[in-house]
Amino acid sequence: MTATTLPAPGQSPKLHTKKLPSVAFLGVAVVALGLSAAICYGTGIGGWVLTLVVGLVLYLVGIFVAVNAVEGRRSARNRTWSALIHSAFVLAILPLASVVWTLVSNGLDRLDGDFFLTSMNNIGARDPNGGAYHAIIGTLEQVGIAALITIPLGVLGAIYIVEYGRGRFTFVIRFFVDVMTGIPSIVAGLFVLAFWVLIVSPWFNDGAPVFSGFAAALALSVLMLPTIVRSTEEMLRLVPAPLREGSYALGVPKWKTIMKIVIPTALPGIVTGIMLSIARAAGETAPVLLVAGGSAAINFNPFSAQQGSLSLFVFQQAGDASRFAPARAWTAALTLVALVLILTIAAKLLARRNRIPR
Template sequence: MNDIMVDKTTDFASAPKTSTLRQPRLPAWAPIGLVALSILLGCGIGVAADLDSKIQWGLISAILFVGITFALTAKVEGKRQAKDRLATSLVWVCFLLAIVPLASLMYETIDRGSKVLDGAFLSHSMNGVLTTQPGGGIYHAIIGTLEQVGIATLIAAPIGLLTAVYLVEYGRGKLAKAVTFFVDVMTGIPSIVAGLFILSLWIIILDFDYSGFAGAMALAILMMPVVVRSTEEMLKLVPNELREASLALGVPKWRTILKVVLPTAIGGITTGVMLAVARIAGETAPIVLLVFGEKVINNNPFEGAQSSLPFYIYEQWSLGNEASYDRAWAAALVLIAFVMILNLVARGIARWKAPKTGR
């Protein structure tokens, strides 16, 4: 009996293996070939249909790529693989649809903004410059933006951080729910509403003058909920084991938060604050209402009108001549570079302050 079992086992192991589970596959170069084919067909249809917009050509090509990929995969590999390829193709098409406007915006801004962007443009104001003539610069607007955004950050970042700490570490009951509700409401407040609130309270009721500080308070209102939300999410990602280990050693809760929780989440908190700064750096409506524009340099944000980069762009574009258009595009390029630098600084700080894990 044992010999029979051994023989059967040996025969089964030595039997030739069949490749019934192997299915035909498209070649590795198939996606690239289908992209090229779809572009050719899309361009051909665009020319035949006399479509002037290249965007329409691209949309037709994207639809053809998704359809041809699904049909060909279903024919060769089966419907199951075709559905997988369909999902992958849709993801890539959506990704390209999101990238194309961004790349187009960057190209247009760099192309048109680099015409007048030089050292003189960055180091001079518009004092004494005719708006219809070339010349002038954005030095006064850069100073205004840095001061207004800096003051708004000094106001909003500590309040937002402490609010997030309360909601995550202490918040229980109706008060925490009310704070969460109002933070959610403030997240969707239009910038013009924040400007009108400060206008009515600070300038009309309290009778203060228009200034950069008034604009900074409106920007702080817009910045606060972003800081609260981002900080709250980062604090929730801190493992509870770290809190429990610290508390088990007899460390008070406030010291645990200060020495364990916040250092662990400092990278994400810094990134959130920088994203909030980038969010308010381009706001124009509160500045138009509260700061006004000024062609000369005003280093005092607490007195008198003061310009900023978003207001400068709006002001120059509204003048409607070629020289002002060039200055507006150059200021837009500087503003984009400013936001990009903020993001790079946030990444650097996050990497520098990230918790070090020893071996």
């Protein structure tokens, strides 16, 4: 509610607006939460989760009524929607915070040197030792090989679609990329198993199929490729056309314009898409189980013999009957998340250094 006072002679007019004090919002929140607890626990219809939900609804209603009485309907709608947006943000953050807290609280038990420097080879059910060194090596090699294969193919494919592709052929490529985006990981693993392990690998191993980390990397490449292509394509389309036109007007060739102008401009978004694909690949279990075997011994050679990974290690330890296995599983999960976080931060810093200054 807005009121304008008449100015005195020789004075300029002033606009005075009533405003609800900040302490009133805290009071409304306390009353809403108390009323919600009385309703939920008094009637026995739910616990603390339902209490928070009902309290949020009552808080929004109370904010609208209180602000409408003091500041007017327009300000009440604005305050209510702002509170709703902030509440949605908090609700979206809560699951992430819960996951992080669960990983950290449960993963610290085995966060020691033995976990990172030993493998599970010759570790029995009653042995509290054993670590994920072999799984860490396998994850780094498999994801690294998959990234070396997929990143150039995905980025170059997106460049072709955006900068050079025309007609039905480009539509077909984009269609199949969209289809590949929804392929389950088990299907990618079966494809590599049928093609590489059972058909190609016997040529190099006296007719016997070979499970290897490289086969797992091929399966991860199938999963990473559509994500990189689609994310890179969208980032390249966001590059303003005047940047390209200005470069062409100066006589710069198209390939150099792409390399020096387009890609550096879209690089932060491209890196984000690449890191999303790497995070997905690092967390896949089914392809590694199908084509790499998941050995408990240390294997530095990704082209020969079975190899494990962190995601597969978590899966195996979570289903192990040993009372020491859950702690290993939680620490391996924390290690996997920390590894992806470190790679993401490093990639973001590298992209920031190489982008075009504004």
